[in-house]
Amino acid sequence: MSEDWQQVARDVSALLREGRRQVIAKMAGPMTVDEKTGRKDLVTNIDKSNEQFLIAGIRNMDPTAKVLGEEGFGDKLTSLDGRVWIVDPIDGTMNFVKQHDNFAMMIGIYQDGEGQLGFIYDVMNDVLYAGGPAVGGVWANDQQISAPANLALSEGLIGASAPLVVHDTAHMQKIVHDSAGMRIYGSAGIEMINVLLGKTLGYISYLKPWDIAAGQVMLNFLGVRVSTIDGQPLNMLSSNLVLVATEKAQRDILQIEEDDVSL
CATH class of the missing domain: 3.30.540.10 (Fructose-1,6-Bisphosphatase, subunit A, domain 1)
Known part of the structure; x- marks a missing residue:
């Protein structure tokens, strides 16, 4: 090529x-x-x-x-x-x-x-x-596309996987509670488009390589963080609980994970 x-x-x-x-x-x-x-x-x-x-x-x-x-x-x-x-x-x-x-x-x-x-x-x-x-x-x-605004968790909407919220996996209910609201689109691609456009400030879901590979390239280029839920780099050959977020929102979410708090 x-x-x-x-x-x-x-x-x-x-x-x-x-x-x-x-x-x-x-x-x-x-x-x-x-x-x-x-x-x-x-x-x-x-x-x-x-x-x-x-x-x-x-x-x-x-x-x-x-x-x-x-x-x-x-x-x-x-x-x-x-x-x-x-x-x-x-x-x-x-x-x-x-x-x-x-x-x-x-x-x-x-x-x-x-x-x-x-x-x-x-x-x-x-x-x-x-x-x-x-x-x-x-x-x-x-x-x-310009880089989306670097919003804190409280300042924007968060995309989420419904089962994570229902079962309160990784303190998802606290994360949603602290955000301006939750949106669920049912497609990782559509979710990441919303983050690229600044319509949501992040997205959290279990994702496989093909779910995140394309979005990660564009999101990272525009300054959006893509990591595991505890802030580590992704293993692109396995499934991960993925956190996509602005820099400020990632910091807020990682603090929730570290504090291990409930509502």
């Missing part, structure tokens, strides 16, 4: 736009829905076919790279050495099945463990969020 990252960004954007066209066309036809780990963890024939399409395009662009895909059509990775593409063909599959809305397509590109480019495509609104350090900015389609 050429090291012309601007060209890579254009090529990946074109690939994702064609993927969107195919997904929307297939939504009008029959959808096969299967359970993975349970009734709330779904996969469809469209998830699978879109991952195959995206990975084929990536292989054509970058034949020697490794690819990690949610549905298993990529490689088995043991490290992030070299260039690694991390793909989520349909993020928010429950929303995709039940709402035909509020889902995303995501690709993150890492070089020796360092995020270079991230892409989150809000499919139904036809807005592609893309960028990172390799291209010196983050864009929503053709409009460059």
Whole structure:
């Protein structure tokens, strides 16, 4: 693959736009829905076919790279050495099945463990969020995004995973209580778009590599912190309880975790 990252960004954007066209066309036809780990963890024939399409395009662009895909059509990775593409063909599959809305397509590109480019495509609104350090900015389609305001926890809304709040995992009820309010979108990609745009100041959920890879690249570039719930760097090859937050909100949340307090 050429090291012309601007060209890579254009090529990946074109690939994702064609993927969107195919997904929307297939939504009008029959959808096969299967359970993975349970009734709330779904996969469809469209998830699978879109991952195959995206990975084929990536292989054509970058034949020697490794690819990690949610549905298993990529490689088995043991490290992030070299260039690694991390793909989520349909993020928010429950929303995709039940709402035909509020889902995303995501690709993150890492070089020796360092995020270079991230892409989150809000499919139904036809807005592609893309960028990172390799291209010196983050864009929503053709409009460059500024860094979101560095708000404290009390000053903004927090995105959350519902089960974490219900079960009060990692003091989520205290975190929500101390924020200005909670929002739940049901898709990591849509959640991270809201953080990128400053509509929420953070997001907390259990996430797998393909859930966070694209967003982490763009969020970090714009000064948003991405870590484990106790402030440690993520292991990008495993599941993590992930804290995405502005610098000030991260500090507030880590203090709640350290104090081990209740409401």
